[in-house]
Amino acid sequence: MTQLEQAKRGNVTLEIKKICQEEKIREEELLEGISRGEIVIPKNKLRQGTNVIGIGKGLRTKVNTNIGTSPDVIDLDYEIAKLRVAEKVKSDTVMDLSTGGDLDKIRRSIIKNTRMPLGTVPVYQAAVETINEKGGIIYMDIDKIFEVIKRQAEDGVDFMTVHCGVTLSTLERLRKEGRIGSIVSRGGAFLTTWMIANEKENPLYSHFDRLLEIAKEYDVTLSLGDGLRPGCIADSTDRAQIQELVILGELAKQALDSGVQVMIEGPGHIPFDEVETNIILEKKLCHNAPFYVLGPVVTDIAPGYDHITSAIGGAYAASVGADFLCYVTPGEHLRLPTLEDVREGVITARIAAHIGDLSKGIKGAFEWDLQMAKNREKRNWKRQIELSIDPELAGKMRESAKPKVEDVCTMCGEFCAIKMVEKALRGEKPLTFA
Amino acid sequence: MTQLEQAKRGNVTLEIKKICQEEKIREEELLEGISRGEIVIPKNKLRQGTNVIGIGKGLRTKVNTNIGTSPDVIDLDYEIAKLRVAEKVKSDTVMDLSTGGDLDKIRRSIIKNTRMPLGTVPVYQAAVETINEKGGIIYMDIDKIFEVIKRQAEDGVDFMTVHCGVTLSTLERLRKEGRIGSIVSRGGAFLTTWMIANEKENPLYSHFDRLLEIAKEYDVTLSLGDGLRPGCIADSTDRAQIQELVILGELAKQALDSGVQVMIEGPGHIPFDEVETNIILEKKLCHNAPFYVLGPVVTDIAPGYDHITSAIGGAYAASVGADFLCYVTPGEHLRLPTLEDVREGVITARIAAHIGDLSKGIKGAFEWDLQMAKNREKRNWKRQIELSIDPELAGKMRESAKPKVEDVCTMCGEFCAIKMVEKALRGEKPLTFA
Numbered sequence: 001m002t003q004l005e006q007a008k009r010g011n012v013t014l015e016i017k018k019i020c021q022e023e024k025i026r027e028e029e030l031l032e033g034i035s036r037g038e039i040v041i042p043k044n045k046l047r048q049g050t051n052v053i054g055i056g057k058g059l060r061t062k063v064n065t066n067i068g069t070s071p072d073v074i075d076l077d078y079e080i081a082k083l084r085v086a087e088k089v090k091s092d093t094v095m096d097l098s099t100g101g102d103l104d105k106i107r108r109s110i111i112k113n114t115r116m117p118l119g120t121v122p123v124y125q126a127a128v129e130t131i132n133e134k135g136g137i138i139y140m141d142i143d144k145i146f147e148v149i150k151r152q153a154e155d156g157v158d159f160m161t162v163h164c165g166v167t168l169s170t171l172e173r174l175r176k177e178g179r180i181g182s183i184v185s186r187g188g189a190f191l192t193t194w195m196i197a198n199e200k201e202n203p204l205y206s207h208f209d210r211l212l213e214i215a216k217e218y219d220v221t222l223s224l225g226d227g228l229r230p231g232c233i234a235d236s237t238d239r240a241q242i243q244e245l246v247i248l249g250e251l252a253k254q255a256l257d258s259g260v261q262v263m264i265e266g267p268g269h270i271p272f273d274e275v276e277t278n279i280i281l282e283k284k285l286c287h288n289a290p291f292y293v294l295g296p297v298v299t300d301i302a303p304g305y306d307h308i309t310s311a312i313g314g315a316y317a318a319s320v321g322a323d324f325l326c327y328v329t330p331g332e333h334l335r336l337p338t339l340e341d342v343r344e345g346v347i348t349a350r351i352a353a354h355i356g357d358l359s360k361g362i363k364g365a366f367e368w369d370l371q372m373a374k375n376r377e378k379r380n381w382k383r384q385i386e387l388s389i390d391p392e393l394a395g396k397m398r399e400s401a402k403p404k405v406e407d408v409c410t411m412c413g414e415f416c417a418i419k420m421v422e423k424a425l426r427g428e429k430p431l432t433f434a
Numbered sequence: 435m436t437q438l439e440q441a442k443r444g445n446v447t448l449e450i451k452k453i454c455q456e457e458k459i460r461e462e463e464l465l466e467g468i469s470r471g472e473i474v475i476p477k478n479k480l481r482q483g484t485n486v487i488g489i490g491k492g493l494r495t496k497v498n499t500n501i502g503t504s505p506d507v508i509d510l511d512y513e514i515a516k517l518r519v520a521e522k523v524k525s526d527t528v529m530d531l532s533t534g535g536d537l538d539k540i541r542r543s544i545i546k547n548t549r550m551p552l553g554t555v556p557v558y559q560a561a562v563e564t565i566n567e568k569g570g571i572i573y574m575d576i577d578k579i580f581e582v583i584k585r586q587a588e589d590g591v592d593f594m595t596v597h598c599g600v601t602l603s604t605l606e607r608l609r610k611e612g613r614i615g616s617i618v619s620r621g622g623a624f625l626t627t628w629m630i631a632n633e634k635e636n637p638l639y640s641h642f643d644r645l646l647e648i649a650k651e652y653d654v655t656l657s658l659g660d661g662l663r664p665g666c667i668a669d670s671t672d673r674a675q676i677q678e679l680v681i682l683g684e685l686a687k688q689a690l691d692s693g694v695q696v697m698i699e700g701p702g703h704i705p706f707d708e709v710e711t712n713i714i715l716e717k718k719l720c721h722n723a724p725f726y727v728l729g730p731v732v733t734d735i736a737p738g739y740d741h742i743t744s745a746i747g748g749a750y751a752a753s754v755g756a757d758f759l760c761y762v763t764p765g766e767h768l769r770l771p772t773l774e775d776v777r778e779g780v781i782t783a784r785i786a787a788h789i790g791d792l793s794k795g796i797k798g799a800f801e802w803d804l805q806m807a808k809n810r811e812k813r814n815w816k817r818q819i820e821l822s823i824d825p826e827l828a829g830k831m832r833e834s835a836k837p838k839v840e841d842v843c844t845m846c847g848e849f850c851a852i853k854m855v856e857k858a859l860r861g862e863k864p865l866t867f868a
Contacts, residue, residue: 071849197858309785312749373667
């Protein structure tokens with residue numbers, strides 16, 4: 001049985017116990033959240049000894065790291081190094097998005113080297129292998145897609161992005177409306193190319209039942225991908241995007257009814273003032289399934305800083321109900337991320353997630369800030385550094401600028417406001433400096 | 435006459451003409467905005483040849499850079515280097531917050547070396563000189579404060595932060611409620627110390643008319659400071675903060691009636707879900723005077739990343755009506771900023787401002803994103819780099835990872851979604867890769 005089926009029967013699994021302890025919530029709450037499809041536990045039945053996490057309503061907002069090769073950069077050791085960085089800076093999950101090199105070998109190596117739940121986009125492998133074997137994605141067999149999905153499930157993949165909502169009808173809406181940026185999802189682009197050339201419906205939609213069967217067998221959580229997500233501000237919240245979301249909502253309901261765990265992806269590039277609308281819409285159209293957000297990237301003009309544009313959109317999204325943030329690195333729109341990009345991307349996404357958690361009132365979130373505030377007031381620098389989301393960087397920065405007096409910093413020196421007021425309130429001959 | 439007095443009479447000054455050209459708005463609109471106190475032009479009468487900017491409703495959100503020495507780090511050349519960096523990465527204004535060294539010399543040197551409007555916090559100089567001369571801020575004469583304000587106005591300072599709302603009644607509210615982080619404003623702390631030790635009202639409040647007189651004479655824009663801004667999430671939107679804001683609103687109205695330009699500062703550390711409330715409150719309580727926001731820093735736990743926590747708060751603030759963002763650097767809460775901190779701080783704040791401008795529908799904002807989107811779709815990398823908010827960094831990152839095929843990037847290589855779909859739509863033997 002899947003975690004969903006167990007929850008529907010009121011069975012408290014080991015995974016549910018663990019999550020309740022970690023998130024400090026009651027078992028009934030979690031059981032109900034999972035039963036209603038508002039929470040998922042991405043954990044393949046075959047995978048053991050991994051970090052068990054829940055994603056969804058009432059839980060801490062989680063962060064995902066994308067790693068993986070591309071046709072241009074194939075270096076397994078480097079990808080494993082990225083994995084270690086992501087784990088070190090506390091990413092919750094990782095996705096292997098490799099499209100270059102021996103894809104089975106890379107995925108298996110990543111699985112072996114991490115305790116994080118692992119996600120993939122199987123259509124990448126189906127497409128790349130077809131291209132290598134037959135010279136073009138247009139020759140991809142429908143069976144090939146499901147064979148790859150099963151192969152990956154057997155390897156222990158915990159969640160899979162499947163772009164089931166890129167249908168003939170969605171593409172027709174896209175064509176009618178027109179776009180500045182067409183399609184920016186790789187999975188969406190592979191499928192669109194195949195569909196146009198073959199004049200056939202998306203197999204992930206027309207054969208959704210086959211997908212559900214495999215997902216159920218291994219308890220793979222489906223992450224319904226947003227192949228039509230807008231790739232620029234000009235295309236945001238357009239009919240093609242919302243048409244796809246409507247279809248994803250139907251499929252999510254079907255998955256839920258079949259005992260398959262499911263979450264929804266979205267929305268890509270969206271201006272800040274449309275973020276809340278997008279979150280509400282996802283929740284309403286998709287029976288409150290967990291929302292896995294890509295970005296939202298809230299402006300197009302800052303390549304090199306898209307970890308920041310995404311953190312801005314992501315913090316807003318999380319604040320109003322998004323459950324799972326996909327990190328975006330400074331390299332986005334420019335290059336495959338470097339190790340440093342991964343590090344910055346994860347930490348920035350974690351900041352956004354935490355900001356969301358403060359708004360959502362997630363247990364423990366406010367207490368973290370409170371501890372920092374108390375130690376800042378006491379000017380306990382050791383504890384401030386320890387409490388920082390990135391103690392390594394905070395420590396380095398403080399070390400780089402030693403104040404003349406130990407308990408302040410070089411920003412204000414002896415004119416530290418906190419220290420001045422403390423003295424003034426104690427009536428301690430205020431501000432008669434040595 | 436001040437710009438405000440001119441606008442009330444319908445006189446179109448050279449400055450108004452310039453701003454209308456740059457912001458592409460009609461003269462009547464700008465005249466009305468200034469007359470109602472919703473827009474300010476921070477420009478000292480004695481200063482010539484500077485960049486003239488407007489701050490307020492309907493105009494592009496502006497960004498300020500803080501520079502200046504502290505008792506711990508006194509290096510004028512380094513501060514001038516920061517000034518050059520800020521100017522290069524297109525900060526709109528600069529504030530000299532120096533508290534260490536020869537303050538007159540530093541300020542005059544900064545004024546000489548920049549075309550940006552310059553702001554200061556005169557109480558710093560009054561306090562520091564008093565401490566040097568008399569051994570303690572408690573000995574500061576009331577006349578001293580106004581003498582320094584006049585001295586700085588005569589030097590050409592365009593806008594001044596004055597913490598007029600730190601009154602005996604505000605402090606009483608603060609004392610009654612209690613706080614985790616007391617006071618984190620340096621100006622607020624200097625004044626509080628003086629007020630407690632001398633058991634007297636804040637001279638900037640009790641002698642507000644003297645302040646108005648000087649401001650009017652030189653057309654110095656007053657920036658009513660938030661001495662009681664919360665310094666941590668736990669203290670956000672508390673009675674002390676709002677009490678101060680209420681008083682600032684009264685003073686702003688008095689300034690407006692006297693022909694003195696005025697803006698309001700706030701709100702410091704505020705959780706994300708209280709940002710909009712704070713902006714609405716400022717606008718309502720202060721006759722829609724321009725809001726100059728510090729942060730808002732939306733979590734306490736990320737020292738080293740506070741340019742990002744502030745950009746998140748700042749983007750939200752700007753989206754819902756904030757007019758002027760004070761940059762925050764990665765060094766905030768840890769050290770006096772370095773050159774690199776300044777660079778990152780300004781660019782990040784500009785990103786936040788632009789995100790706000792997209793929401794506000796400021797002229798030209800959407801067009802910038804549209805140009806980027808079109809060139810991304812065409813995979814015109816040269817133009818993408820040129821259009822980036824930081825072409826230098828974007829260019830470097832692209833150079834660091836050359837793709838095998840010129841028109842894509844190493845993220846996806848030949849599997850570039852945009853390129854695939856373009857081919858598919860052209861029916862160009864899609865995805866039969868070489």
